[in-house]
Amino acid sequence: MELVNLKDASDVVSFSQAVKRGLGKHQGLYFPTAIPKLANIDTLLEKPFVERSIEVLHALIGDELGDGVLNEIVEQAFDFPAPVEKVTDKVYSLELFHGPTLAFKDFGGRFMAQCLSRISQGKPVTILTATSGDTGAAVAHAFHGIDNINVVILFPKGKISPLQEKLFSTLGDNIHTVAIESDFDACQSMVKQAFDDPEVREGLHLNSANSINISRLMAQVCYYFEAVSQIPEEDRDELVFSVPSGNFGNLTAGMIAKAMGLPIKRFIAATNLNDTVPRYLKTGEWAPKATVATISNAMDVSQPNNWPRIEALIERGYLDKACLRGESVDEQYTQMAMRQLAQSGYTSEPHAAIAYRAVSHDLQEQEKGVFLGTAHPAKFRETVENVLGQPISLPKALADVAGEDSLAVDVAADYEALKAHMFSLLKDK
Template sequence: MKLYNLKNYYEQVNFLKAVKIGLGENQGLFFPIDLPILHKNQIEEMIEMDFLTRSVKILSMFIGNEIEISKLKKYVYHAFSFPGPKIIPVTKNISCCELFHGPTLAFKDFGARFMAQIISHLNKKNNIVTILTATSGDTGAAVAHAFYKAKNVRVVILYPQGKISLLQEKLFCTLGENITTIAIDGSFDECQELVKTAFHDDELRKKTGLNSANSINISRLLAQICYYFEAYALINPEQRRNLVISIPCGNFGNLTAGLLAKSMGLPIKSFIAATNANDTVPRFLKTGLWKPYNCISTISNAMDISRPNNWPRVEELFHRKKWKLKTLGFGSVSDEITTEELLKLKHMGYISEPHAAVAYKLLREQIQNHEFGLFLGTAHPVKFKNIVENILNVKISLPKNLKLSSKMPILSHYIKPDFSKIKKILLS
């Protein structure tokens, strides 16, 4: 598999190199030169496969012979060793595709755990690897648990202090061992900018073996393609005819993965990019002007991102496939409306959480009578326990792993968004 840097086409690397270095020159994202395409009969054959077998097939189409198929199978089976997507009907023509049945109760378990397998494959010489990542909520836990106690791997996670839920924080800031967590007195965008600055520092990259586990890393992105095929396989043939998928968007990695699935030939009719008040992309799609505002804190905090990293990949794919951006559904939802949607979902018998409620609202508004819609459930409601319980007047019990984490002390460093301090921690 060959990939090119979106900021410099002439910087081209293979899959393993792209995983290893994370970003290219000038902090450019890597993107596949060749986009695999499945014909209709191949899609039909793959839909009949089980989730793990199909996932190996999909990933092998991108990775090629860089990893032996027997090893790739082993990595996929280990990474996805938890319940896969579940389709939960909500209305006659709308269902939720739940992606949160992994160890940290979020969709990011798929990508983070696959990336951990690939990093282990790369680290045959047992060199020290430092995984540096920023999180707006769920990435931190997924990455921390995927790499927890991994040999010769250090994980450093930045997150905006006071802007993620306490349970989200407890799930990854209580581990210790090879996991270092840093609470930044600022926004997620500032955390993300500190990560980018670190990747631009030659001394850091050389001394620490720096890598990123954000969705900027191609391994995470490719792993997410797999659950779109599974979601399609789980619905009936009639529902597949005019399928619309609404995605709660933060860094836009999830949407990128869905679009890559469509580019392979998976017959998804359209997507909806659903955001909260941090609406840079919806405003861009409406006006043609890219104008990020300062980040706003919302009850759907994992989407509190005003400068989404993966948007250049979305634009590149639309350009490469000659699709028109105006065919992409979009919209933003306020906290007040999100609250109303949570109550509506409860009235229909489905307990959700804010991110999925944002996606549901826009799907419900934009879907046509002849279409079938899926909105993605990206995290378990318990991860937003206080918000959900207060709005819906219900009690949500903690799963066993969260019960243990909730009683542990938080081990984070607390600092201002100062790169010199981040560098000092990374070099220590």
């Protein structure tokens, strides 16, 4: 697999190099120089999830990882299901929260960890990542206990749910968590500064596990194929995927799947009040506003990192811009959607509810919709219980950490303070 830096066309790398580097020169994102078109999609959709995923990823990555290695990686990473549930006559939910940290990011986090542990060949690596909620837990659990890899996770203090925080801030060992006294965009900006700082980048052998890392994105492509495989054949002709969108990695993966030939008619980028992309799609003006805190906190992102990849898919002719529209859902309609889903017998959290609201509001008569359930409702227990007025039980993964103390360290939203903290943690590791 060959990838090019979207900010520097001279920076062309292999899959392994892109996984190790995370970001390219000038903070550029890596993007495939060519996206393969798969033949015989119907036959592919009949295969089991893991077997099909190996074929999809082999088409993207090629033989670079060596005989049998990709098979091993996928088998170890994707060892939990991604079921599709019918919610109404016209709308399905793709449930991506059946992994160890109850969120869709388990797919990308575990795939990246398996790739990097082999690619690094025992050499020291520091994973630096920012999280608006679910990335932290997925990355922490995926890399926990891998000898040569240390993980530093930045998150906005007080702006993610307590149970989300407990899932990644209680592990210890090679997992280091930092509560930044600001918002997610500030955390993300500090990650970028670190990658631009040679002293940190080289001295700590820096890598990122955000959705900017191409390995996470490749993994996410696979569950779009899994979703379509579970939809009745008579409903596949007019499929609309509604994707709850914050940093836009999930939507990018879906659009890559469509570019590969997966029969998806179109996409809805469903956001909360942080509506940079829906406004841009309507007006053509990229005008981020200050990030607004919402009950769908994992989507509280006003400058999504993955958007340049979506632009590249369109500009390079893989997809028509008409296959994407944006929909912003406010707090009132988010809660209304949660209640509507509950009345249909389906319990959901705010992020999925936004995607449900967007797709049910937008579907044409002949279309069927799929919204992505990106996290287990119990990860947002307080919000879900307040909105629905009824208690929900905690799954074991959350019950086990609910009473544990957070090991996170508070750091000001100051890059030099973060740099000093990281060197104090990791200089001898």
